[in-house]
Amino acid sequence: MNRSGLIICLAIAAVVFPGLTALAQEVAVAGAYAPAPKLTTADYPTIAGVNSRIAVWIFAQLHLWFAAFVLAVPIFVFIIEVIGMRTRDKRYDDMAYEFIKVAITAYSLTAILGGMLLFSLILFYPHLFNYLATIFTESMFYYAVLFFVESAALYIYYYGWHWLQGGFKKWVHLTLGLILNAAGTTLMLLANAWLTFMMSPAGVDGAGVFSGDAWAAIHNFLWNPINIHRFVANIAYGGSIVGAYAAFKFLTANGPSERAHYDWMGYNANFIAICALLPLPFAGYYLAAEIYTYSQQLGITLMGGIFAWLFIIQAVLIGTLFLSANYYLWCGMGRSDGAKRYTKYIKYIAVVLVGAFLVWFTPHTLVLTNEELKALGGPHHKILGPLGIMPAKNTAVNVMILFTALSFMFYRRANKIATVGWVNAGNAIQVALFTAGIANILFLGIYHGYFTNTVYKVAASIPQVLTTVIVIVGSITLDSFIYRGSREVAPLHWGRIPARAQYALFLLAVSFTWLMGLMGYIRSGIRQHWHVVDIMRDASADAFTPTLGYAANVVSVAAILFMAMVIFVFWIAQVSGNKTLPAGYWKEQPP
Amino acid sequence: MKRYVLPFLLALVIFLGAFLALDAAVMSMQGLSLIYG
Numbered sequence: 001m002n003r004s005g006l007i008i009c010l011a012i013a014a015v016v017f018p019g020l021t022a023l024a025q026e027v028a029v030a031g032a033y034a035p036a037p038k039l040t041t042a043d044y045p046t047i048a049g050v051n052s053r054i055a056v057w058i059f060a061q062l063h064l065w066f067a068a069f070v071l072a073v074p075i076f077v078f079i080i081e082v083i084g085m086r087t088r089d090k091r092y093d094d095m096a097y098e099f100i101k102v103a104i105t106a107y108s109l110t111a112i113l114g115g116m117l118l119f120s121l122i123l124f125y126p127h128l129f130n131y132l133a134t135i136f137t138e139s140m141f142y143y144a145v146l147f148f149v150e151s152a153a154l155y156i157y158y159y160g161w162h163w164l165q166g167g168f169k170k171w172v173h174l175t176l177g178l179i180l181n182a183a184g185t186t187l188m189l190l191a192n193a194w195l196t197f198m199m200s201p202a203g204v205d206g207a208g209v210f211s212g213d214a215w216a217a218i219h220n221f222l223w224n225p226i227n228i229h230r231f232v233a234n235i236a237y238g239g240s241i242v243g244a245y246a247a248f249k250f251l252t253a254n255g256p257s258e259r260a261h262y263d264w265m266g267y268n269a270n271f272i273a274i275c276a277l278l279p280l281p282f283a284g285y286y287l288a289a290e291i292y293t294y295s296q297q298l299g300i301t302l303m304g305g306i307f308a309w310l311f312i313i314q315a316v317l318i319g320t321l322f323l324s325a326n327y328y329l330w331c332g333m334g335r336s337d338g339a340k341r342y343t344k345y346i347k348y349i350a351v352v353l354v355g356a357f358l359v360w361f362t363p364h365t366l367v368l369t370n371e372e373l374k375a376l377g378g379p380h381h382k383i384l385g386p387l388g389i390m391p392a393k394n395t396a397v398n399v400m401i402l403f404t405a406l407s408f409m410f411y412r413r414a415n416k417i418a419t420v421g422w423v424n425a426g427n428a429i430q431v432a433l434f435t436a437g438i439a440n441i442l443f444l445g446i447y448h449g450y451f452t453n454t455v456y457k458v459a460a461s462i463p464q465v466l467t468t469v470i471v472i473v474g475s476i477t478l479d480s481f482i483y484r485g486s487r488e489v490a491p492l493h494w495g496r497i498p499a500r501a502q503y504a505l506f507l508l509a510v511s512f513t514w515l516m517g518l519m520g521y522i523r524s525g526i527r528q529h530w531h532v533v534d535i536m537r538d539a540s541a542d543a544f545t546p547t548l549g550y551a552a553n554v555v556s557v558a559a560i561l562f563m564a565m566v567i568f569v570f571w572i573a574q575v576s577g578n579k580t581l582p583a584g585y586w587k588e589q590p591p
Numbered sequence: 592m593k594r595y596v597l598p599f600l601l602a603l604v605i606f607l608g609a610f611l612a613l614d615a616a617v618m619s620m621q622g623l624s625l626i627y628g
Contacts, residue, residue, distance in 0.1 A: 428599040436606030444614065452627040456618075463617040467610055 033134065036208025036536035037127045044540040045123065052124035053542035054554060059117040060524075061517050061558045062565070065237075066110035068230070068516070071184045072238025073103040074154070076272050078177040085170060095265055097161050099242050101576075104158050105569045107151075125540075128531045132194060135203070135210045135217050139190045146183050146190075153180035185231070192226050193218040198532045199523075200294045208535040221294045225287040232276050232283050237512050239273030241566065244509035247502035248570050250495075260495035266505055267332060273508060274325050274404065278472075281318070281397045282465050285390075289458065291526075298533070301526045306545055308364070310522055313552070315361035315393075317515040322400050323353060324507040329407045331501035338489030339414035346410075349403050356403075359396040364388025386449045394461045395445025398468045402438060405472045409479060416486040426482040430475055437471035440464075513562055517555040525551070 037043075044052060077096045084092030121129045133140060157176045164173035197203075203217030204210050210217070246266035253259040292299030303311060330346050333339035365379055365388070366372075373379065386392055420426070441464050448460040527533050529543045537543075546554075615625040 424595050425598050428595040429602045432599050432602035432606055436603055436610055439607060440610035440614065448627075456623060456627055459618055459621045459623050460614075462621070463610075463614040466613060466617065470610075470613075 033210040033212065036131055036204075036532065038537070039127055039539040041539055041541055043127055044125065047123060050124075051542070052120070052540065055120045056117070056124060057521070057554060058558045058561070059113060059120050061520055061555070062562055063110065063113040063117045064520060065513060065516065065562045066106050066113055066565075067188070068234040068237050069241050070103050070107045070110050071188055072234040073099055073106075073242065074157075074177060074180050074184060075235055076238065077103075078174070078181055080268075081174060081177060085174070091264070095268065098265065100158050100161070102242060102245050102569060102573050104154070105572050106566075107154060109565055109569070111147075125531075128536065131208070131532075131536060132197070135197070136194055136214070138214055139193060139218060143187060143190050146187050150180060150183035150187060153177075153183060188230065188234075189223075189227055190218075192230065193220070193223055195524075196220050196222040196226050198530075199291075199298070199527060201532050201535050204535060206535075208532065222287075222290060225283075225290040229280075229283040229287045232280050233516070236273050236276035236280055237516065239269050239271075239276060240505075240509040240512045243269035243273060243505040244566070245269075245570055245573070247505040249574075250502050251499060252574075256495055263335075263495045263497055266328075266502065270325060270328050270505060270508070273512075274329075274408070277321060277325065278401050278404065281401070285394070285461065295533070298526050301528065302522065306548075307522050307526060309548055310518060310551070312361055312363050314515060314518055314522075317511050317518070318397075319357035319360055319400075320511045321508060321515070322404060323357065324504045324511065326350075326353060326404055326407050328501050328504040328508070329411050331497055331504070333411055333414050334498070335492045335494060335496050336415035336489060337493075338417070342410040342414055346407075349407055352403050353400055356396040356399045359387050359392050360400070362387040362392070389449065389457070391445045391449035391457050391460065394464050395441055395449070398441045398445075398464050399438065401468055402434065402441075402471060405475065406434065409475060412479070413483070415489050415492055416483050417489060418482050418486050420482060420484065423482055426478060430478055430482075433471055433474055433478070437467050440467050509566075510559070510563065513559050514555070517559050518552070521551055521555055 046052070077100050080092050080096040080099070084090065084096065153176050157173065157180050160173065160176070164170060164176075197217055197220050200221040201208075201217075202220035203213045203215075243266055246262045246269050250259055250262040250266060253262055288299070288302065291302055301307060326349065330343075333343060333346075362384070364385070368376065368379065380388075418426075444460045444464050444467075448457045452460075525545060527538075528545055529538050530536065531538045611625070618625050
């Protein structure tokens with residue numbers, strides 16, 4: 001039945017049942033789409049004394065952490081399964097199965113937390129949810145349908161793993177993995193549309209009246225920047241969580257073969273996390289630049305106003321990610337008997353990483369006393385001041401990325417002996433490539449950081465990124481030629497790695513979690529007193545920006561709750577394999 | 592090792608030139624010059 005038919009039916013019914021008149025009027029208004037409601041504090045229910053903002057904040061964050069994990073794991077499980085099919089090495093298939101086993105329990109928790117988020121939105125913010133549901137009616141319906149598709153695909157994919165093996169059956173299994181990923185990624189894209197609409201509304205007029213074009217509302221200005229950033233970040237995050245799982249299993253392993261298996265699994269998880277971490281700062285820079293482009297006000301609130309200090313905390317956490325990922329790689333070089341040729345260079349990489357890290361989290365405006373201000377001659381030091389703005393940050397992160405790639409190169413070389421005659425010339429070219437690349441990044445950063453205007457500063461970030469990409473791709477290509485037909489020093493000793501390296505994997509997972517919680521708050525918080533920016537005002541008692549300490553505490557409590565749930569997930573995966581045979585408990589069965 | 596200094600320097604000059612050309616090309620695609628003006 002179309003909308004006009006519904007109105008006629010309701011009008012006829014209203015003659016018979018006068019009580020339905022009000023409902024008929026409401027639908028008639030909705031037919032032309034009502035403007036965004038103007039709310040008062042009385043429009044926000046208070047239930048059992050619960051702080052509505054805290055409830056939605058924590059449920060949304062917990063749901064998102066688990067959702068990121070269960071969306072990312074099938075992506076790299078699919079890739080690992082393909083690698084296993086190509087190489088016919090069953091270890092890859094077993095590892096992929098173990099990864100998806102961890103995701104299964106997390107999947108249930110994701111759905112439960114999604115339900116909690118939905119209930120808390122409907123109960124605490126009914127008018128906002130009603131307004132969003134009016135605009136995103138169809139996409140919310142398809143979201144629910146996709147949820148069934150994803151669940152069905154995931155359960156067949158997991159429970160059918162050992163059944164769908166070999167030949168045609170394996171291809172059927174892989175296809176299920178593809179369907180699972182398509183459904184999961186589409187779910188994320190739809191949910192991203194709803195939250196980016198709240199930041200950069202489209203498909204509505206100035207009063208919030210919906211034009212009826214659902215695609216315009218979905219494809220709003222910040223939709224794709226968020227899609228790209230979240231897709232890449234989810235993979236890095238998923239890698240770090242399964243890395244923590246492997247570390248947990250390594251530390252509790254019985255015997256060297258089990259330890260070797262989980263060491264190999266931890267290495268692969270860290271590899272996935274680093275591969276996604278390297279392009280992530282660029283996706284984040286693009287997102288922030290698009291936020292500035294959409295609204296100077298949002299952009300300046302983000303990085304020049306109240307939230308700027310949270311970016312300093314973010315910088316510390318990102319530095320922690322790079323340091324812990326590199327530390328794990330350096331510890332992992334102990335698996336090879338040939339690594340001692342390269343260990344002497346590690347201290348120099350560490351010095352560069354720490355130096356870049358210091359620049360990375362240098363604030364632009366310091367908290368100063370009057371005496372300090374006078375001594376400094378103003379709020380900014382003329383030499384150190386520019387270290388607080390983006391050209392310096394871009395330079396620092398590009399250098400960190402290049403040196404992480406260098407750590408990887410040493411790791412790959414550690415167990416190989418080149419047999420080509422031109423190995424020394426090849427190494428000379430490698431050194432020249434890295435030297436020229438770093439010199440170019442420093443030139444672009446220092447020159448534009450100190451001597452040019454903002455337009456030039458932003459424009460110069462692109463050749464910096466391209467330089468980093470060229471050096472990484474060029475060095476990997478050159479190394480593949482240098483080590484063509486190379487000899488192995490000795491078989492790798494999987495499991496020969498100190499326990500402290502496993503704690504670096506834990507640190508990676510915890511830092512990622514904290515970081516996502518912090519940045520999730522920033523992304524949401526820059527809307528300030530708006531539910532939907534410039535369209536629908538937040539009139540609740542909580543329509544203010546809390547202090548930084550308060551916000552950081554809420555994020556930290558949520559992160560601890562999440563970690564407790566993750567430990568539960570790991571434990572469930574552990575006990576599902578345990579068996580107790582109680583002697584004399586069950587009566588003997590007659591033969 | 593000394594005989595690899597020359598190939599290193601040659602490769603370094605070539606790479607530096609290539610990166611500067613890349614910088615100039617990318618800046619000009621954005622309507623700007625390599626040197627601020």
